[in-house]
Amino acid sequence: MTHRFWSRCAGAGPLLALPLFAAAQTWVPDSPDTVILELTPSPELTLPQRQDARARLDWASALLRDPSRAEDRRAMALMEQTLRPLRETHPQARLLYATLLQRRHDFAAALAELKAAEEAGLNDPNLFLQQAMLLRVQGAFDPAGRACAALATQPPAALNRLCQLPLDSLQGTLAASLEQLQQLRVDPGSLLASWKASELADMLERSGQADMARQQWRRALFLRPADDYARAQLARNLLEAGALTETLALLSEVGSQPALRLLRLVALRGLGADGWRTEAEALKEELLRAARVHGERHDRELAELHLLLLDAPEAALEAARANWRYQREPIDLLLLARSAKAHADAQAASMVGDFVARHAYEDARLPALDAS
Amino acid sequence: MRTLLIAGLLALSLPALAHRLSDAELQLRREDERLVLELTAGLQDLAAVLPLDRDGDGRLRWSEFQAAAPALEDYLRAGLLLQVDGAPCPLSLDDLRLSPHHGETGAWLLLRSPCGWPQSAASLDYRLLFEYDPSHRGVLVLADEEAGMASFVASPGKSRWDWHGSRPGWIDTLSSYLRAGMHHIWGGFDHLLFLAILLLPAALDRHGRARALGGALGRMGLIVTSFTVAHSLTLIAGVLGWLQPPASWIESAIAASVLLAALNNLFSWREHSNALVFAFGLLHGFGFAGALVEQGLPSQAMIPALVGFNLGVELGQLAVLLVAMPLLLLAARSRYYRPAVLHGGSAAACLLASLWLIERSLPAA
Numbered sequence: 248m249t250h251r252f253w254s255r256c257a258g259a260g261p262l263l264a265l266p267l268f269a270a271a272q273t274w275v276p277d278s279p280d281t282v283i284l285e286l287t288p289s290p291e292l293t294l295p296q297r298q299d300a301r302a303r304l305d306w307a308s309a310l311l312r313d314p315s316r317a318e319d320r321r322a323m324a325l326m327e328q329t330l331r332p333l334r335e336t337h338p339q340a341r342l343l344y345a346t347l348l349q350r351r352h353d354f355a356a357a358l359a360e361l362k363a364a365e366e367a368g369l370n371d372p373n374l375f376l377q378q379a380m381l382l383r384v385q386g387a388f389d390p391a392g393r394a395c396a397a398l399a400t401q402p403p404a405a406l407n408r409l410c411q412l413p414l415d416s417l418q419g420t421l422a423a424s425l426e427q428l429q430q431l432r433v434d435p436g437s438l439l440a441s442w443k444a445s446e447l448a449d450m451l452e453r454s455g456q457a458d459m460a461r462q463q464w465r466r467a468l469f470l471r472p473a474d475d476y477a478r479a480q481l482a483r484n485l486l487e488a489g490a491l492t493e494t495l496a497l498l499s500e501v502g503s504q505p506a507l508r509l510l511r512l513v514a515l516r517g518l519g520a521d522g523w524r525t526e527a528e529a530l531k532e533e534l535l536r537a538a539r540v541h542g543e544r545h546d547r548e549l550a551e552l553h554l555l556l557l558d559a560p561e562a563a564l565e566a567a568r569a570n571w572r573y574q575r576e577p578i579d580l581l582l583l584a585r586s587a588k589a590h591a592d593a594q595a596a597s598m599v600g601d602f603v604a605r606h607a608y609e610d611a612r613l614p615a616l617d618a619s
Numbered sequence: 620m621r622t623l624l625i626a627g628l629l630a631l632s633l634p635a636l637a638h639r640l641s642d643a644e645l646q647l648r649r650e651d652e653r654l655v656l657e658l659t660a661g662l663q664d665l666a667a668v669l670p671l672d673r674d675g676d677g678r679l680r681w682s683e684f685q686a687a688a689p690a691l692e693d694y695l696r697a698g699l700l701l702q703v704d705g706a707p708c709p710l711s712l713d714d715l716r717l718s719p720h721h722g723e724t725g726a727w728l729l730l731r732s733p734c735g736w737p738q739s740a741a742s743l744d745y746r747l748l749f750e751y752d753p754s755h756r757g758v759l760v761l762a763d764e765e766a767g768m769a770s771f772v773a774s775p776g777k778s779r780w781d782w783h784g785s786r787p788g789w790i791d792t793l794s795s796y797l798r799a800g801m802h803h804i805w806g807g808f809d810h811l812l813f814l815a816i817l818l819l820p821a822a823l824d825r826h827g828r829a830r831a832l833g834g835a836l837g838r839m840g841l842i843v844t845s846f847t848v849a850h851s852l853t854l855i856a857g858v859l860g861w862l863q864p865p866a867s868w869i870e871s872a873i874a875a876s877v878l879l880a881a882l883n884n885l886f887s888w889r890e891h892s893n894a895l896v897f898a899f900g901l902l903h904g905f906g907f908a909g910a911l912v913e914q915g916l917p918s919q920a921m922i923p924a925l926v927g928f929n930l931g932v933e934l935g936q937l938a939v940l941l942v943a944m945p946l947l948l949l950a951a952r953s954r955y956y957r958p959a960v961l962h963g964g965s966a967a968a969c970l971l972a973s974l975w976l977i978e979r980s981l982p983a984a
Contacts, residue, residue, distance in 0.1 A: 271714035273727045279682035283717060283724055285661045286677050322641070324753035328775075437717050529722055533640065536721070540756050540772055 255608055263607045292322055295329070301335055304327050305505065307343050315473070323347050334360070338369035345377060352544055354381050354573055372401040379410050386575030388418055388606065405433045405443075413446045416453070417577075419607030426448045441470035453577055455611030460484055475504050482510040483578075491517040505534060505548045527556040546570035551580050560589035568595065575602070577610060584613055637750075640721070641755040643747060645699075648762050649736050654703065656730040658695070659718050664728055668751045669694055684726070687922050698747035701732060705760060708734040736763075742781045745773035769787055783928060793927035796911075800931020803910050809975065810903055816863035816880040816968050817842050817896060818943060819961050822951035828973050829951035839944060843936060845893040849900025850907055851929055857908025858925055867979065868980070869905040881972060886964035907932060926932070 276283060295306035307326045316322045327347055333340035341364035348357035359380050375397040389460055395410035408431050416424035428447055433439040449461035464481035468474055478497065485494040494514040501507035502543035508530055515523040537543040546569040553563035564586040571583050580599060587595035602608060643660035662679065666672060667693050671687045692712040701708040710730040718727035745757040757773035759780050771780040804810055821838045830838065856862040876899040882983050913930050950956050 273718045275679040275716050278686070279680065282678045283681050283684060284666065284679040286666055286672055286679055287663070320754045328753055377682045436877040533721070536642075537640055540758055541640060541754065 250442065271449075277478075278405070280361065281509060292325065294325070298453055300333055300340075303333060304337060304339055304343065307340075311343060323350060333401060334363075338364040338367035339371075341367070342369060342371060342374055342377070348472055349381055349458060352573065357381055372398055372406060375401070376406070376410060379414070383414055383417075384574055384576055386602070386606075388414060403434075403439065404430075405431055405439055409433070409439060409442060409446065413450065416450050417608060419609065421450060421609040425454060436470075438471070441477075443469050444470060447475070448477075448480065448484075449577060450614070453610040455488060457484060460597075479504075479506045479510060483509065486510065486513055486517070489517075500573055505545055506551075509548060509552050509556065516556060523556070527552060531557065544573075545571075547574060547579060547582065552585060554582070554586055554589060560586060564590045564592055564595055568598075571598070580608075581610065582613055630656055641748065642721075643755070644720075645743075645745070645756050645757060645759045646762055649757065650731075650743040652735050654701070654708065654732045654734050654736065654741075656701075656732070657715075658697070658699075658728045658730065659720050659725045660728075661720050662724050662726050664719075664748055664752070664755070665691070669750060672963040672984050684741065685715065688712060691715070695728065695730065695747070697782060698745070699730070700742075700746075701734070702742045702744075703732075703734040703737045704741070706734075706738050708732045739785075740781065740783050744779040744784055746778050749775045749778070770894060789923040794921040795931075796924040796927030797828040797910075797934070800907075800933075801935040801938075802931075803907065804932045804935030805929075807906070807910070809877060809972075810906070812971070813877045813899065813903065814843070814846070814936060814939065815874070815878060815943065816877060817846070818940070818947060818962060820884055822947040823957070823961070827957060829948060829956070832948065835944065835948055839940060841893055842896050843940060844901070845896040847933055849897040849935070850904030850932070853901045853904025854907045854911070854929055854932075855925065857905050858911055862905075864905055866909050869902065869909065869965040871976060871979045872902045873906050873971050874979055878972035878976060881965040881968040881983060885962055885969070 248249055281467055295302045309324055310316050310326055327344070330340045330344045330347070334344055341360045345360035345364070346358060348354075358378065358381050361374055361381070364374055365378075375394045379391045379394035379398070382388075382394060391414055392411065395407060395414060398407040398410055401407070410428070412424045412428045412431070416428075425447070428443065429448065431443065433443050444463045444467035446466060448460045451457075451460035451463060461481065461484050464484055465475050467477040468481060471477065482494050482497055484498065485491075491514045495511065495518070498507050498511040498514065509527070512523045512527050512530070526607040531549070534545045534549050534552070537545060546566045550563045550566035550570055553559040553566060564583075567579075567583045567586040570579055580602060582597045583595060586592075587599060599613070603610075603613065641661060643658060643664070644658075647659045648655060662671075662684075662824060669690055671683055672685065673683050695712060699710060701710060710732050712728060713731045714727075714729035716727040716729075718725050720726075735857060743759060745759060747757060748755040753775050757778075759771045759773060761769045761782060762764050769782060773780065818839055821842060822830060822835055824834065845966070853862065878919060880899065907928070911925070947960075950960050
């Protein structure tokens, strides 16, 4: 055996942090009739009937449109297996594949797929919209604006404005962009209406109009009840307002979505309920395991968990910094600022200040944070 | 595709974790010189790939699970391919129990093999559950007293884990611990500072003039040799368990040794005699022993590990000496050497060592 073995042993370090070496606590039920599992059938997942490329693309596209599949890891993995070999010959497969990558927070790879699809001649509004959103999430506002501009010639007419105005609002024109977005007309029953409500709510939050924002979050959720993003943001808004019971009602059936679970725990903590800390520790372990074993990062959730539940500002700041490297949405900046303040870290606070200064970024919650 | 728009947008905001994380844990170890595998997997996962619920009432009973043992064994044999020294090694299901698995009830399965510990190489190809859930992962861990620990995460794209089976040869152990010793001395700032404090006055002769190369080399060589002989003795005594003073005392004493040596440079109570250096070296040896014990010693290769670590410490010191000596001799030619380097450096060392002493003497919070 060479040193290769020992270097492998050294490499085992992070994994060994998992509770693998605790002697397994095993047991055998007393009675053969003991029910050891209530089976919950996994959502039916029918693979494409035909094996031709068109059928597979349609199958993947339908799954991506299905809100109940939006966070289904197994479905995503099966889609990935299906789409990966089609990418070289079908630019549409690259677009769908990019959606999977962005859901896994692999933004750089998603952008590369979109670029390849564009170079292959794909002219689809989804492509430019996804580019714009990914770049915006990363804080790359100028290239995001160029992607929005590419939507100007694409129907529906409101698409370009819905893409551009929120982007502008992050760069020194919050009030004007908010006013223009409020006046933008979209089909009230369309998905665009839900999107508009979410963007309005986000701008209103940054303008310091939390009550108005709450109405828009509610509207977004009404138009699209499966929208976990709007649900989480509404929960955050309610928690800020101290509406703990209402938050709990909103999050009564959160499933296993970590952001919603942790917000529910924050409400439970505020109400003085038992058991929230145990659940919070379990959630932390789950998030860490997701990163170690499955390569999935959940730094935003980890930062919130440490900050709001585990009273660990240093760990919160570490996660908030890690999150900031790939996600730069308003909530991420707020999280970084709050973690920096909680841990009294001037360097992290200056990162927030630099971002604000560079983009003329406005968020009424940030000055309030400084003054508190 | 149009309706993808909002779905794509919203997908950015929340990470995918609603579908439960699926992984299985496998521990490979030896029992009575035979390889055994302990596997813990989610019952829900196994129920998705095997017809465990025979009466189809949506409730899995213990009797149903036991009755499914043959099917389970077939499934495990097909998805777990163990090879030892180039030959396939069949696994058989020997025990079946329940165990906690990420907050839920899991299946604990003991698989035995007729194969002994590999002499050259072994591999395990893990392909369980991938056909149902490509996001499933197998966390494979090798836990062996002699071979140590190693781990691997199996995925559909990378399912095979290869490892070398025999214990390391003494040359491998020696070189591995030699590197560890060098890293310890370079990373142990207190040891380096102590050495530096001893070397600072050695650049000057008794009249305060810069020593010639030969004289300096002799003096510094004597200092390093005394330190080395002393810490080698206590390193061996500490590692073999002959003398094991409490680590907290040793850490504090090491800080005190730096402080005293630095004060001696400032107030010249006495020249750093070989005896004094030897005495302090004994203390530092216990510190090295603590580091080595913390790292772990292979019970079957204690001697090469010990020799390698000690040799690594010496080589690390020698490397520092080779870099520091010419610089010190050059600096000693300046009239500012005594006030700036010798006294200034020693004063800074005093301050640092005092802080260490306080920090290490305080009870842990």
